[in-house]
Amino acid sequence: MNMISHRIGSAFVALFFMLALPAFAQSTVKFDKEPLVIQTAAGKKIGFVVEIADTNEQRQRGLMYRKEMADDAGMIFDFGTSKRVQMWMENTVLPLDMLFIDRAGTIRGIKQNAVPFSRDIIDSVTDVKYVLELNAGAAAKLGIKSGDTVVSATIAKYK
Secondary structure (H helix, E strand, O other): OHHHHHHHHHHHHHHHHHHHHHHHHHHOOOOEEEEEEEEOOOOOEEEEEEEEEOOHHHHHHOOOOOOOOOOOEEEEEEEEEEEEEEEOOOOOOOOEEEEEEOOOOEEEEEEEEEOOOOOOOEEEEEEEEEEEEEEOOHHHHHOOOOOOEEEEHHHHOOO
């Protein structure tokens, strides 16, 4: 009987850690926030409040384990230098649009509807300094396209 109780107890402990680990892991990485505006070629200005991922730890965590994000929210990844960027969606619950942005703030490419939990590589194809992640469908719904301009304090400090 004691062996069965021990196994049940061990199973509950393992289940607790499996369920609690994603929430615990997310809470250990902090992100600052800033306003960000996308200016479309048609003259439309679209505002967001984005979290800033500018350290290795923050870029590695990104939006992993998040189950929801406001329509006017997102995350900007600052890679420090312009380079070809490769991302993936492992441990990312939310479907996302990824906007690949150069040093000047110009959108150079968009990956729409990145698939949650996928290990497929999402490649910027060209050198970029930033990646902006928004909820999937935002780019199409808001008319955001390559060539549009992104303005934020993070981007402005390097112009």
